[in-house]
Amino acid sequence: MSVNSICWNCQNTLPQNIFLCPKCNKIQPPKQLDEFKLLGVSEKFDLDLEELENAYLKLQQLFHPDKFSQLSDKEIKYSTLLSSMINEAFQKLNNSTSRATTLLKLNGFNSHLEDRSFNDPEVLEEIMEIQNEFLEAENYEKKKSSIEKLDIRISETTNELSRSFKNKNYEIANKLNIKLSYLEKIRFDFKKHL
Amino acid sequence: MNLIKIKEPLSSNNSSKICLGIDFGTTNSVCSVKVNNKLHFITDENGKSLIPTLILYDTKIKRFGNQIIKNESYYNSIFSVKRDFTRDFEKKKFEDENKNKISSIEVSKDFFIYLKNLCEKNLNHNIFDCVITVPAYFDEKARSGIMRAAFMAGLRVRRLINEPTAAAFAYGLEKKKKGIFFVYDLGGGTFDVSLLKLSDGIFKVLGTSGDPNLGGDDLDNLYAKWLINNSFGINFDDLNEKEKLKLVKKSKLFKEKLTNSQSFEEELEVNDCVKKIKINIEDFNKSIEKLIDRTIKISSELLNEVDIQIDKVNGFVLVGGSSRIKCISNKIKENFKTKIFDDVNPDLVVSKGAALHGYELLNGSDNVLLDVTPLSLGIETMGGLMEKIISRNTTIPAIKEQIFTTYENGQTALKFLILQGERETSVNNRKLGEFVLSNIQPKPAGIPRIKVMFSLDADGILFVTASDEETGVENKLSVKTNDELNLNEMRKIVESSIENAKDDIHQRMIIEAKIKAQSFLNEIDAVKKDIELLCSKNDIKIINEKVAMLKESIKTDDCDIINQRVDDLNKSTESFAQKRIEKDFSEVVGRDVEEIE
Numbered sequence: 001m002s003v004n005s006i007c008w009n010c011q012n013t014l015p016q017n018i019f020l021c022p023k024c025n026k027i028q029p030p031k032q033l034d035e036f037k038l039l040g041v042s043e044k045f046d047l048d049l050e051e052l053e054n055a056y057l058k059l060q061q062l063f064h065p066d067k068f069s070q071l072s073d074k075e076i077k078y079s080t081l082l083s084s085m086i087n088e089a090f091q092k093l094n095n096s097t098s099r100a101t102t103l104l105k106l107n108g109f110n111s112h113l114e115d116r117s118f119n120d121p122e123v124l125e126e127i128m129e130i131q132n133e134f135l136e137a138e139n140y141e142k143k144k145s146s147i148e149k150l151d152i153r154i155s156e157t158t159n160e161l162s163r164s165f166k167n168k169n170y171e172i173a174n175k176l177n178i179k180l181s182y183l184e185k186i187r188f189d190f191k192k193h194l
Numbered sequence: 195m196n197l198i199k200i201k202e203p204l205s206s207n208n209s210s211k212i213c214l215g216i217d218f219g220t221t222n223s224v225c226s227v228k229v230n231n232k233l234h235f236i237t238d239e240n241g242k243s244l245i246p247t248l249i250l251y252d253t254k255i256k257r258f259g260n261q262i263i264k265n266e267s268y269y270n271s272i273f274s275v276k277r278d279f280t281r282d283f284e285k286k287k288f289e290d291e292n293k294n295k296i297s298s299i300e301v302s303k304d305f306f307i308y309l310k311n312l313c314e315k316n317l318n319h320n321i322f323d324c325v326i327t328v329p330a331y332f333d334e335k336a337r338s339g340i341m342r343a344a345f346m347a348g349l350r351v352r353r354l355i356n357e358p359t360a361a362a363f364a365y366g367l368e369k370k371k372k373g374i375f376f377v378y379d380l381g382g383g384t385f386d387v388s389l390l391k392l393s394d395g396i397f398k399v400l401g402t403s404g405d406p407n408l409g410g411d412d413l414d415n416l417y418a419k420w421l422i423n424n425s426f427g428i429n430f431d432d433l434n435e436k437e438k439l440k441l442v443k444k445s446k447l448f449k450e451k452l453t454n455s456q457s458f459e460e461e462l463e464v465n466d467c468v469k470k471i472k473i474n475i476e477d478f479n480k481s482i483e484k485l486i487d488r489t490i491k492i493s494s495e496l497l498n499e500v501d502i503q504i505d506k507v508n509g510f511v512l513v514g515g516s517s518r519i520k521c522i523s524n525k526i527k528e529n530f531k532t533k534i535f536d537d538v539n540p541d542l543v544v545s546k547g548a549a550l551h552g553y554e555l556l557n558g559s560d561n562v563l564l565d566v567t568p569l570s571l572g573i574e575t576m577g578g579l580m581e582k583i584i585s586r587n588t589t590i591p592a593i594k595e596q597i598f599t600t601y602e603n604g605q606t607a608l609k610f611l612i613l614q615g616e617r618e619t620s621v622n623n624r625k626l627g628e629f630v631l632s633n634i635q636p637k638p639a640g641i642p643r644i645k646v647m648f649s650l651d652a653d654g655i656l657f658v659t660a661s662d663e664e665t666g667v668e669n670k671l672s673v674k675t676n677d678e679l680n681l682n683e684m685r686k687i688v689e690s691s692i693e694n695a696k697d698d699i700h701q702r703m704i705i706e707a708k709i710k711a712q713s714f715l716n717e718i719d720a721v722k723k724d725i726e727l728l729c730s731k732n733d734i735k736i737i738n739e740k741v742a743m744l745k746e747s748i749k750t751d752d753c754d755i756i757n758q759r760v761d762d763l764n765k766s767t768e769s770f771a772q773k774r775i776e777k778d779f780s781e782v783v784g785r786d787v788e789e790i791e
Contacts, residue, residue: 057393057396057562060562061560061562064564064652065591065651065652066353066554066563066652067558067562069352069555069556070555070556070558080649080651083591084592084593084649087590087592088593088594090589091588192498194498
């Protein structure tokens with residue numbers, strides 16, 4: 001499926017996965033690349049977030065449409081497209097649940113967080129318990145400590161998730177990821193009502 | 195010895211390209227430009243760089259900014275025209291110097307022309323390129339409105355940049371700051387907050403929020419209401435419009451005086467009754483407290499939303515003329531217990547950021563600015579709910595796709611309503627436009643796959659495409675109003691006119707003629723089916739000929755011929771227009787009058 005393409009400007013044959021033509025240095029129409037390859041980081045769950053951000057910013061320094069504003073419409077279009085893809089890839093990898101979803105997808109495991117198939121009674125009970133505790137907390141301090149407890153659960157679940165990725169156990173990773181996304185969602189709601 | 199000062203014209207082989215930074219404010223506007231590594235603020239006829247955003251259409255003459263003397267005619271000026279961009283900027287609610295009805299876009303266009311001329315006089319050089327700042331919380335329609343006004347003034351808009359981002363850019367570059375900064379921008383008509391991360395050459399907006407209808411104007415109104423109530427026992431709403439305006443302007447003066455003094459006595463005249471009243475800072479603070487509290491609430495909500503603890507923030511940068519009010523910094527200190535940086539001129543820093551960014555866009559640089567979209571974008575789905583496609587605070591440029599499907603068997607068309615805002619139900623969000631994708635292959639409900647793509651460019655301007663994945667039928671929409679041109683069409687017209695015009699006035703004439711012609715062509719295109727239905731074969735032939743001729747003439751820069759051919763086409767479509775009105779009328783006859791209205 002990987003056919004070498006030619007540069008639209010100088011007709012040079014292009015190597016794989018390249019953004020600029022090595023011969024004439026013109027920006028090329030961006031190809032569909034997975035998020036890890038696009039940002040040039042290793043494909044794993046335990047990413048160093050600082051490293052990820054640096055890789056992302058370096059790419060934006062090169063390909064943001066501001067850098068092409070004096071060039072042709074075509075080049076502006078390609079850079080806008082590429083810059084948008086870089087933005088989206090970073091957004092996906094910078095957050096643990098969407099990073100996990102991306103990884104699962106790359107490993108042929110299409111998980112849809114919106115799926116209603118989530119019915120693990122144990123996890124549901126755990127979430128209900130956390131929610132009740134927060135709702136019953138009558139003052140700021142108690143609410144805050146309830147969020148702190150939630151934070152501990154989140155980091156525990158993240159660790160478990162990381163382990164399951166290392167063991168290539170995607171079935172479990174998917175379950176844990178759904179749980180994690182629920183926990184993060186209620187954390188967001190709690191913060192709103194703090 | 196008297197040296198005669200001669201302005202040195204900028205030589206044409208100058209190494210750096212010139213790009214204006216325009217802060218088009220609600221109350222004041224500021225223009226600046228970086229030339230030969232130095233930043234210049236443009237001054238008006240009175241040597242002032244803070245130019246009131248005031249326009250006065252007198253008999254046969256236009257006046258702007260400080261040209262408007264504060265006498266009776268001052269109260270006939272158009273104040274705060276920028277505020278209309280979030281409301282009704284297309285309504286022809288003003289009258290120009292020749293008694294023609296004009297819209298807020300046209301008023302702003304005239305003001306942009308004034309600014310452009312001032313800059314050209316200052317620099318002794320033609321200027322076309324600019325970067326314009328907009329409130330971060332401005333929606334799509336407001337942004338495209340500002341861009342249209344500038345295009346019509348003959349300006350080539352290189353970038354729209356958010357005001358707090360521009361301020362942070364100038365601040366970060368100048369003071370060489372690194373870290374996370376909170377920009378609190380309270381201007382004359384709008385309130386914006388943005389959280390930015392500044393590092394080596396990178397200015398990244400983490401999140402933005404605000405209120406496009408909260409500003410110094412509202413503080414003046416509140417204080418005016420308080421004053422009249424407490425000193426005269428009169429209800430503000432019982433005054434006539436002119437008295438209201440006078441009182442508000444007077445309150446504004448008191449407000450400005452209070453930045454330097456704690457209390458003073460002043461005469462106030464209302465309905466021909468003069469009273470000496472005591473003005474003091476405590477009363478003022480009390481009268482505006484509710485609004486200031488609202489700005490604090492918006493600020494803390496943003497911190498919560500982007501999930502950043504206040505102790506990670508280096509401090510607040512205060513921007514916008516209204517941020518000078520003392521109780522604001524006190525409230526911020528009280529609520530956030532953080533540092534306040536007020537070592538910038540809050541009136542000038544936004545324009546400065548725009549000028550610096552404009553310079554870099556045209557001359558290259560290693561710095562990069564990453565901004566976000568302030569409001570979510572999406573489309574209406576069944577039951578009047580909004581489905582978000584790009585959520586707020588997404589870094590731009592951004593492209594997002596989503597697949598939609600039909601809900602009836604054999605459905606061949608889908609209507610998309612594009613929305614912007616944060617509410618669940620679509621009626622509460624701003625409607626940006628709608629379009630129909632037809633010629634979908636008839637299939638059982640839920641089978642067709644319609645791909646909707648939202649693309650937000652680096653100016654924060656949205657383009658939408660919908661396509662049937664199977665047939666490839668596509669429909670594009672960029673946010674535009676009625677039969678107006680989309681921004682890309684306008685941009686092209688401005689580009690071509692800049693190259694070929696003899697002078698400014700000639701250039702604007704070309705732009706106007708071309709915009710008029712292209713809108714007319716778009717309009718004809720939109721009713722093509724009706725023309726085929728209602729006109730005789732001969733009429734259709736004539737119309738098609740005239741359309742082709744007009745299209746040809748747009749490629750030239752001869753305004754006379756363009757205008758002539760617009761008239762020709764107009765004449766050839768007269769009988770069609772009549773038939774169409776009759777048809778429309780016959781379609782509505784028999785319905786309730788209320789329904790027709």
